[in-house]
Amino acid sequence: MLPKSDNIAAIATAPGRGGIGVVRISGSNLDDTALNICGTLLSPRKVVYTSFRDGDGEVIDQGIALFFPAPHSYTGEDILELQGHGGPAVLHLLLQRCLDLGARLALPGEFTQRAYLNDKLDLAQAESVADLIDATTSQAARSAMRSLLGEFSRVIHQLVSDLIDLRMLVEAMLDFPEEELDTPDIERRDAKLVSIRKKLLITLQLAQQGSLLREGAHVVLIGQPNVGKSSLLNLLSGEEVALVSDVPGTTRDVIRQSIQISGVPLHIIDTAGLREVQDTVEKMGIARTRSTIQKADVILLMLDAGQGMQEEDRKILAELPASTPRVYIFNKIDLTNEAARLESLGGEDYIYLSAKTGIGIDLLQKKLLSLIGWHQEAGVFMARERHVRALLQAQQHLDNASLESARAELFAEELRLAQEVLNTITGEFSSDDLLGEIFSRFCIGK
Numbered sequence: 001m002l003p004k005s006d007n008i009a010a011i012a013t014a015p016g017r018g019g020i021g022v023v024r025i026s027g028s029n030l031d032d033t034a035l036n037i038c039g040t041l042l043s044p045r046k047v048v049y050t051s052f053r054d055g056d057g058e059v060i061d062q063g064i065a066l067f068f069p070a071p072h073s074y075t076g077e078d079i080l081e082l083q084g085h086g087g088p089a090v091l092h093l094l095l096q097r098c099l100d101l102g103a104r105l106a107l108p109g110e111f112t113q114r115a116y117l118n119d120k121l122d123l124a125q126a127e128s129v130a131d132l133i134d135a136t137t138s139q140a141a142r143s144a145m146r147s148l149l150g151e152f153s154r155v156i157h158q159l160v161s162d163l164i165d166l167r168m169l170v171e172a173m174l175d176f177p178e179e180e181l182d183t184p185d186i187e188r189r190d191a192k193l194v195s196i197r198k199k200l201l202i203t204l205q206l207a208q209q210g211s212l213l214r215e216g217a218h219v220v221l222i223g224q225p226n227v228g229k230s231s232l233l234n235l236l237s238g239e240e241v242a243l244v245s246d247v248p249g250t251t252r253d254v255i256r257q258s259i260q261i262s263g264v265p266l267h268i269i270d271t272a273g274l275r276e277v278q279d280t281v282e283k284m285g286i287a288r289t290r291s292t293i294q295k296a297d298v299i300l301l302m303l304d305a306g307q308g309m310q311e312e313d314r315k316i317l318a319e320l321p322a323s324t325p326r327v328y329i330f331n332k333i334d335l336t337n338e339a340a341r342l343e344s345l346g347g348e349d350y351i352y353l354s355a356k357t358g359i360g361i362d363l364l365q366k367k368l369l370s371l372i373g374w375h376q377e378a379g380v381f382m383a384r385e386r387h388v389r390a391l392l393q394a395q396q397h398l399d400n401a402s403l404e405s406a407r408a409e410l411f412a413e414e415l416r417l418a419q420e421v422l423n424t425i426t427g428e429f430s431s432d433d434l435l436g437e438i439f440s441r442f443c444i445g446k
Contacts, residue, residue: 009103011091018086023094025080025103033101034080042067060093075111076118109439123427124153131382139263140213144382152381155203156425163419166192170412197398204391207383216265217372223302224312228331231355233270261365264374298325298371305330325371331355390425394418
């Protein structure tokens with residue numbers, strides 16, 4: 001436990017109207033607060049139905065009060081939860097009563113930050129609280145819960161433990177002249193490094209999958225006007241989010257829609273048809289289209305199956321980033337009486353489908369998951385960009401160590417650097433600036 005800190009309070013349920021609303025207080029010496037609001041002292045972890053009263057003794061609301069004494073609480077401090085009706089006005093009255101009794105309004109993420117600082121959660125688990133709240137798919141929610149339960153942290157701790165064992169061996173070897181080193185010691189050292197690198201690679205792959213579940217991927221639809229981009233967007237999203245018309249230029253701005261395929265979130269972006277125009281509004285839409293293309297994870301170039309690749313399509317191709325994966329979508333096969341199919345020629349993928357009838361959409365969905373790097377694996381845990389970066393840095397240090405096997409001091413230094421980077425994931429070594437950045441993104445009541 002850290003030294004006693006001031007009391008903080010916040011509405012812990014989502015904004016708006018609801019059947020139930022919760023006001024949460026964390027800090028120390030909350031008996032007086034409970035007595036003033038509830039009119040009675042509360043027994044630990046016992047539900048009490050009571051009236052919540054203001055400073056004049058008038059009833060603000062009626063509901064349930066719960067008291068969790070330190071250190072057996074979410075934050076590791078005393079916690080008082082007041083569960084009443086979920087109307088904004090009554091919750092703000094109850095919150096104001098808590099503030100009048102000496103609490104201050106909690107900062108974003110401050111409850112979870114206190115849980116981290118009091119060793120109730122490590123940093124990876126603390127971040128997974130926000131990820132669980134923000135999860136947009138069932139896959140993402142399950143992965144976030146695995147991280148919250150400590151699966152990701154246990155993997156990182158095991159990697160660090162293995163590194164410590166290897167560093168101990170290397171440091172012991174450094175105490176002896178090189179000519180006295182036994183071959184079995186060197187072989188044991190190298191075998192340990194190979195094992196750690198394999199474990200790290202598996203962890204990195206799982207983290208990258210978890211990052212996909214958290215962040216999703218951006219898929220941009222481009223092509224000439226009237227090739228069916230809006231129809232495809234509507235088909236993928238399952239609702240009419242874009243206007244569909246035979247009139248070229250109907251879509252004049254970028255339209256974004258989030259969908260999920262096999263539990264993986266994708267952000268589909270329908271763009272204005274690329275062509276030379278005089279209309280000022282359509283010009284602005286086309287300019288945004290070109291900007292959006294540069295940020296895409298996957299580009300879907302749509303063409304009319306009845307007309308094939310035209311000169312205008314080749315001009316569009318010339319503008320695309322060479323490094324961004326792309327798929328050629330030949331639409332309107334319902335008019336050409338072709339079969340839906342996926343063809344791969346010269347490293348390029350061609351999908352023939354009908355956005356109007358839905359024929360071939362399953363081929364596109366599978367190809368999209370493949371292009372963004374998703375492959376279903378057991379045990380995927382939620383990971384953030386900083387986690388993936390840290391794992392990549394640790395991997396680089398271990399790669400460097402493998403190249404320095406003849407120079408034991410440099411070998412040992414690369415191992416130390418790898419261990420330090422891994423420790424930042426769970427928060428053993430983290431700057432105050434990093435902590436502030438992480439917890440500021442939480443909601444107020446967490």
